[in-house]
Amino acid sequence: MLWACILLPQLALDAVLRRLPDPHEPLALVEGPAQLRRLHAVNDSASQQGLVPGMRLSAAHALMTQVRTLDYDPKAEAHWHRFLAAWAYRHSSLVSQQWSHAIVLEVQASFQLFGPWPRFERRLRGELETLGFRHRIALAPTPRAARVLVGLRDGMVVTQPAQMQAMLDKVPVRRAALPGDAGERLHRMGVRTLAALRALPSDGVRRRFGGEVLEHLRKLYGEVDDPLTCYAPPDHFDSRLELGYEVEMHTALLFPLRRLIGDLCTYLSIRDGGVQRFTLRLEHEEGHTDVDVGLLAAERAPSMLFELSRNRLERVEIPRPVVAMRLLARQLPPFIPAARDLFDMRPQQAMDWPHLRERLRARLGDDAVYRLVAGDDPRPERAWQRVVGDVLADTTAPERPPRPTWLLPHPVPLRDSRMRILSGPERLESGWWDGDDARRDYYVVETAQGQRAWVFAAPGEQQGWMLQGWFA
Known part of the structure; x- marks a missing residue:
């Protein structure tokens, strides 16, 4: 087996930047009590002005008065960690998020689907860049080895166990993800590398550091199995974006809406499913306004869902300023792609019928688009009935002579x-x-x-x- 580790060095910051219209303006996440506020993370623009994580907020304002500050939210960070585990699940059935700021997935079984590792790696990096998360990736025969190597250098690839063992022997103990503070203590004792640590008597290491260090080494080198806590996707989608300011116009809601729809479609592709009904919840300081979006059939195309959501949103009057937007989807039926001709002669900009139908329903109303089917009443004025959606009519009309158009x-x-x-x-x-x-x-x-x-x-x-x- 081959394991890829995706390290997310600034997960909390990226989760905030991806929902901002201008992610390049100076921004810092702050944490700590009111009198001892410190910087948890800063973006590139703030870093160029001298701001660094761990700096006191008062010192940061002394260096730069125009920096925007937001509170660091551990729950939001955990939410996006789960979201990226769900994204990785679309590429592998074995995904783990048990290590902080990292996603580990088994990739060798997916080579037949996604191609060899260089092509597979480019796919992973491209999708992560589209989602807006910085990352580092490494490949190794064991998940712990991939986790350690990705912290040393981005793009490291080790496929053979012997090569992996030789490379791990050179890893400094302080960067080997040893349990607790064992790495720092070993470094102070003069044990610099994992090779030196493995050369020590096992009984002495166990007495000084406990059995966790030796167990970690055996799993790291692949000497024993390393059972991981595997990720299982939830059966519903629930995502929320705080806007950071009060919004009173529909146009200002389109950017967060596009982000939410993109995240929803990513989740649907993970489950290999679609969505037929979901709710956009516009949160106010007091109360909320729900915008229900319903489709006649399950879909998961981002462009279609965004267009329908925008049309529904523009028809709703915003009673009070919006401070957050939430998307809830609980009806997630299987997705069956529409059959397409092998030699499709439609123009490139042509719109397929399901997309056109849903756009008309969003603009004109749910009852404005329907089908006419023959009924079982022979009277001409009652021989036809309206059918909404793709549901088949309950009645079967008998054969009749030709009728006028x-x-x-x-x-x-x-x-x-x-x-x-x-x-x-x-x-x-x-x-x-x-x-x-x-x-x-x-x-x-x-x-x-x-x-x-x-x-x-x-x-x-x-x-x-x-x-x-x-x-x-």
């Missing part, structure tokens, strides 16, 4: 002394059960102008013609 809302008299009967009569007697009895003889006729019409008269008569519809 254009049916008039109400029959009108037809006065044409030179018309010619082409076919008929077709006797229609129905409606006795609902009080709207109809007894008619229908004919297909050709008018003096050459038009084909569908007309009827009283049973047994050929006068007093009433026009019901026109054939194309």
